[in-house]
Amino acid sequence: xxxxxxxxxxxxxxxxxxxVCTYLAENQVNILDISQTIVDGFFNxxxxxDTSRCKVDFGVLADEMERIGEEMSCxxxxxxxxxxxxxxxx
Numbered sequence: 001x002x003x004x005x006x007x008x009x010x011x012x013x014x015x016x017x018x019x020v021c022t023y024l025a026e027n028q029v030n031i032l033d034i035s036q037t038i039v040d041g042f043f044n045x046x047x048x049x050d051t052s053r054c055k056v057d058f059g060v061l062a063d064e065m066e067r068i069g070e071e072m073s074c075x076x077x078x079x080x081x082x083x084x085x086x087x088x089x090x
Contacts, residue, residue: 002052003081010074012043019068028053
C-alpha cells in the first residue's frame with residue numbers, strides 16, 4: 001500500500017470535499033481516513049489515501065491537487081506518508 005497524506009486549507013465554500021473526492025475517485029485513489037473541520041469560516045481537511053492503484057504518477061497527482069486548490073482558492077498539498085512523517089518528527 002502506498003499511503004499519501006492530503007491536506008486542504010482555505011476559506012470554506014460549497015463543494016471542496018466533493019471536488020477533491022471526485023478527482024481521487026476518477027484516478028482510483030482510495031480514501032482510508034478523512035477528517036475535516038471548519039473554524040470561524042476556515043476549512044481544514046486531512047486525508048490519508050492509498051495511491052497504490054492510482055492512474056497517474058505521484059508528481060502528477062500532487063500537481064493536479066495543487067491546481068484544484070488554486071481554482072477553489074485553497075491550498076492543497078499531497079505528500080507521501082513517509083516524507084510527511086519525517087517532516088513532522090520532533
